[in-house]
Amino acid sequence: MATGTHEYEDDPRNAEILISVNGELLPRDKAVVSVFDSGFVLGDGIWEGLRVTDGGIAFLDEHLDRLFEGAAALDMDIGLDRAGLTARVMECLAANDMRDGVHVRLMITRGVKRTPYQDPRMTIGAPTIVVIPEYKNPKPEIASEGVTLFTVHVRRTGPAEQDQKINSHSKLNCILACIQAAKAGADEGLMLDPAGFVATCNSTHFFIVRNGEVWTSTGDYCLGGVTRGQVLKAAREAGIAAHERRFSLTDVYGADEAFITGTFAGLVPVRSVDGRTIGALHPERPKLLPRLTQLYRERIRSFATPLS
Known part of the structure; x- marks a missing residue:
């Protein structure tokens, strides 16, 4: 459930x-x-x-x-x-x-x-x-089993409505997306931008992997995620192609991998989106997420502020 x-x-x-x-x-x-x-x-x-x-x-x-x-x-x-x-x-x-x-x-x-x-x-x-x-630590099954996403009708707004760059207490847009995803039986909502391209999730950031490349949204319609930014930096420093670009649900359904990022749980695999099993088209391709997870953990150790 x-x-x-x-x-x-x-x-x-x-x-x-x-x-x-x-x-x-x-x-x-x-x-x-x-x-x-x-x-x-x-x-x-x-x-x-x-x-x-x-x-x-x-x-x-x-x-x-x-x-x-x-x-x-x-x-x-x-x-x-x-x-x-x-x-x-x-x-x-x-x-x-x-x-x-x-x-x-x-x-x-x-x-x-x-x-x-x-x-x-x-x-x-x-x-x-x-x-x-x-x-507070995430339940182990979150990382081992992955999560499911459902694409909600609630869209991410532009700066003229409510600038998504501001991490404000007012989260009604995200709450409505969360409710719709939960009613559909999913763990979280995948949200699109006004043009219908993939933007982000209701409380995490969204990535896909296609043929060894990491893709995430342009960032125009999502919070400037700290973990998101660290994953992009880690990938690029390791020589992994990492793109911030527009892409559609068709690209998501055919992806080799998908994952979400956030401060709480780090990098978490996505096993399905809208009932489509992620990675089903090319199961033979090696998984990139374990390496990205390790690179991210190394950055945590390198860029932590020691407690006083």
Whole structure:
């Protein structure tokens, strides 16, 4: 039964974690924000998912780049610089003595409003900054068995509607895609751009392999994925042809391999799309995903920010 690409193994230690809310460390059941908070009222905020592995935060600089670019686009003053925000995350991890197998959700909203209305000028006080660290690892079967995708009718929008480059709290577009895919019995939704070319998935990025080449979308209609970018860099540095290009579902159905990428689970194989088994046309061709996975793991070790 489809359960989603972010299924994880429950860890009892998470019941005792401390969560940082505006710098105050609180037990899980006490970590709350106001009903007047911009994130609750309107989805007015930005966020990042961070992976803590082997005593370091993977690709922290790239995540902070994306976060601060999103804040600039939303005309939101975070109230902390990069060093201050990094210290806030590090403090929370240290308080929980967390060093490995951890996923961190860093969330920043515009702050509390004096009345529930969209105008940012109704905001009073400083932004709300929340750090939620959890012991969280993907279920082993996600990587071993792969996932299934269903192409949804919900399209990725262009910058004139809602710029997909912003990792905002407002995810209704993706949520609707997720719902449709789940109703169809799939793990995640594959989303197309306005012209009908493949764009991305509702919560991960999408790749195919054709005759030894790695393809992903142009990136015009998807978030600037950190893991996506690292996979492209790793492939090119290893001499593997990696293209950002337009391609259609016909290219997907005939692909030798398909996989998704994300901070939480890394690289995950896709076994079928819209009921078509991926790799069925040329089963004799060697698989590229194991090598890409190893190259990605090596980059994590090389580009992790050590915990303080």
